[in-house]
Amino acid sequence: MAGTSILSGTGRIRSLALIAALAVLVALAPLATSTPAAVASPVADNPETYALCGRVFPDPQAYWANGLGEDTPHPGVGSPFAKGNAVCAARHYLGFEETIAGLRFMADELDVTRDFVDLIDLSRTDEFDDVLQEELGDGHSEGNGTELGGRDERPLYMVRVTAPENARLLGDAVAPVPMAERDHFAWALSIHGIERAGAEGGIRAIEDLATWASQEPERLLLETEGAEIATEGGRLARNLPVGEVMMRSVSYFVLPNPDGWTRGDVQEGSTAFQRFNGNGMDLNRDWPEIGYTDPSFTPWSESESRSIGRALQSVSDEWTGGIDLHGMVEANAFSYTLLGGSQRPYDENERIMEFVEQAWRDAETRLAWSPIIKPNDAPEQCVEFAGVLPNGDTHLPPGEQCDQRSYGVQYGTIWDTIEYTATGALGNWIDSPIGLDADGIDNEMMLSHLGNCGVGTCYVAEAEQLHVDGNKGLIYSMLNFELEPVDGRFDLDGTNVGYLVNPRRLVDPGVTVRPTPADAVDMPDIAGTTMTGTGDTVLAEFTVDNDGSELGPLDTQYYVAGISGSVRFQNVTHQSVHVGEVRVQRFDDATQRWVERPTYGSDGAVYRVAGDHSDWNYPADGRYRVIANTLQPMRIGYEVEISTAPVWDDPVQAAFDVSNMDFFTELEPYLARGTTLTAVDVDEVLSGERDLSDFDTVIAVDGAFLPGFVTDLDTYETYSQGLLDLPATTYTASDAQTMGARLADFARQGGNVVLTDDAVQAVAFMDIGLTLDDVAVEGVYAGHAVFSNGYDHPLAAGTNNPGAAEGAGGRRQTAEPLPIGYSIEDGEDNMPNWGITTQALAGVDGTVVTTTDGADDLASIAEIPVGAGVVRTFASVLTFPTTAYFHPHGLSSYGLTDHGYTLLDNLMTWQNDAQSTAPDLADDDITWMDSDVPTRVMVDGSNRLPEGFVIG
Secondary structure, eight states, X not given: OOOGGGGSTTXXXXXXXXXXXXXXXXXXXXXXXXXXXXXXXXXXXXXXXXXXXXXXXXXXXXXXXXXXXXXXXXXXXXXXXXXXXXXXXXXXXXXXXXXXXXXXXXXXXXXXTTTTXXXXXXXXXXXXXXXXXXXXXXXXXXXXXXXXXXXXXXXXXXXXXXXXXXXXXXXXXXXOOXXXXXXXXXXXXXXXXXXXXXXXXXXXXXXXXXXXXXXXTTSBSOTTXXXXXXXXXXXXXXXXXXXXXXXXXXXXXXXXXHHHHHTXXXXXXXXXXXXXXXXXXXXXXXSOOSSOOOTTOOTTOSHHHHHHXXXXXXXXXXXXXXXXXXXXXXXXXXXXXXXXXXOOOHHHHHHHHHHXXXXXXXXXXXXXXXXXXXXXXXXXXXXXXXXXSSOOOXXXXXXXXXXXXXXXXXXXXXXXXXXXXXXXXXXXXXXXXXXXXXXXXXXXXXXXSTTTTTTTOOOOHHHHHHHHHHHHHHHHHHHHHHHSOOOOOBOOTTOEEEEEEOOEEEEEOOOOBOOOOTTOBOOOOEEEEEEOOSSEEEXXXXXXXXXXXXXXXXXXXXXXXXXXXXXXXXXXXXXXXXXXXXXXXXXXXXXXXXXXXXXXXXXXXXXXXXXXXXXXXXXXXXXXXXXXXXXXXXXXXXXXXXXXXXXSOOOSSOOEEEOTTXXXXXXXXXXXXXXXXXXXXXXXXXXXXXXXXXXXXXXXXXXXXXXXXXXXXXXXXXXXXXXXXXXXXXXXXXXXXXXXXXXXXXXXXXXXXXXXXXXXXXGGGTTSXXXXXXXXXXEESSEEEEOTTOSOSGGGTTSSOTTBOOBTTTEEEEEOSTTTTOOOGGGOOOEEEEEEEHHHHHHTTOEEEEEETTEEEEXXXXXXXXXXXXXXXXXXXXXXXXXXXXXXXXXXXXXXXHHHHHHHHHHHOOOOTTOOSSOOOSOOOOOOEEOOOOOOOOSOGXXXXXXXXXXX
């Protein structure tokens, strides 16, 4: 996933730490250098070679002696987990065609594996005929550009790994599960073709699982653990036998980017792996997800993402988990396990966290053989990394001990690990309700990117063995712990919590797009080759006349719902030294200029991209053209499609019905025994009908202190458009004073008041020595807390666990911006982060627990003593969704991170000694109100959906 911003600023891609790591590895292995072209890995695709190698895909550090297999004594240097005979140790990256040949051998011929492996060619199988459209190119890659301007399209493959339907691999001990009822998993291998770590590890995991199921079904899946595992969370879990795993699960390993892979395949005479596909599109930005979407992305416009996505969704309605396996240049940890953003209910959060914690523990053992890996308790590095990404800040004071090795694994949100996040990622789609609705994450491994000789093709056997070992550990850990999931409970130690309800819901019925007329006819596609000149070269020019007003010469039977243009630039081995682009444009009569929608930029100069792509859906009637623009004259091949259907899956505006109140109703089923959540009607508190002494804790989140009431700190048009879209209320400043007094009395008598997001303003109405002047809101990239004072305060408990990543300056992310609609483009700080100034807190004997990134004088978490109780504030955790930015696939109700859950647990836990002896813990009757303001945000004025396309 690591983005092209690695090269921002200095433009350097190697740090002293990276150079040192590579130097250590190369010194240990004379052959660990760039390998000449046409050298095989090798791969066994016939019985004779398999007998010689002991594996179809031998590992880089294969050490077995022929005939001894895993009984071969380990030589003491290298990975003890390596597989395969030493004579066949891998000497280069797996080639595309040899990999397919090896997988086909496993699926069709090899007795050891063929009952457990199916190789699925999406370009030929009829298994997915109902969802794949051959005429649109489904089942194939978009194709690298050939030297003659054509396309080198490759088939798309998936590998299914499971036990036969009725196989009893463990006798009567474990009954096989019917295929349709098995847990389904998806593993994406190197969606960025230059990041080979995923494919190198995932392909070999296929062989492990199939071989063990056939030969050693009693073998325990996790090689680093015994039969029972004491988890980081404290429960005793089973280490499952491989036979049981294979009878209970179905794994789909997908190879999503043949174009990026083959462009660096030495066996094909290629020299540089490619991040993008042949269209110059980043396939890890091409997946639909709920929440903010970068307007320049066109989800599922590419055949690779569309084909794989539709095929996976057709396999099953229920998926359990999946990982998108990536690579990166360097970091303070060899592997980052990335927890993406979504509306993640508590049970899912707990399952994922147990898995990632156990994967971290597995890696502490599995990767320890390498001289560049240090244990989690070793000191941090002191040399900062070059470039911007990943963040390499050291938090050690000057003079502290340093260790320039990398930690094995760290886990955390995408922002807390690699310092940015993105929309359209495959891992988020796996996790999303509009994707697979599974427990989905991403993972990054260093030394698998441009840092490998600048083109990703230099092969260092020790680094690749780390990739193999590390990715196997991730896959096996997820399989084991998702098949034996934790029964997570939100444990507030018996706290009775009342939550103030904002009864207004943000609702949009969505847009229904008029279907294509039955008699509509596609315009003929336009294709050819040409020499570009300086400036714009017009490839096609035409008129859209859908309403039949005779704007142009076209017959009105032609109906246009989508326009797509693609080019292949002059190139050698699919690499172009020229930088160019293709754009679809519309002539704007008002300005007398050609305009275009935002278009994805592939950073072609860095990756020597040989193709580009541009789309436009639902064009208004008028003049259009498709142009190519190159820095210097060059030969290009081009294709222009003018379609009666949209050229990518475009909902325009999907329906949604959201509120941050959903957090509480979704949390309630997972409360620990003795803990309660009660919905509290604000009107009943104001009238005195609801006695707050029924509770230990009362919490008000964003928009819930006094729903619809706006203070003099009117920042809602800047930060909280979603709240402004809700039905108006009539609450006054007098009501705010009354509500503040009720909360203050509750605290003075021994209760705990928790105020999050804009409800922090309530302190100004509680007569506790604070005013609105003491409250401030900062725009931030994502909700967070900076532990600038360390982790010793009780409210910080559980946030500094072993292996947990820490963002710059001690930052921990608490809420995700994307699911609830906040834009993050170009590092924008759009999400509101409410807090109290540290100076004001000192004046009321308050405690600053955490501060805000870039604002050390603003407490993001604070605790204020009030009588026998407390008031606790939390800057950004349950922020209400916003409608201000592009959100075509709808919005989520909330986007808590694991740290968000942990900190909320800490803040809400309390025992009120003055609690009523017979508390009323039943929910108040709430009258819900839906908004009626359409929230559709178009890409820009030039791409506004014409009303002729809209039904409702």
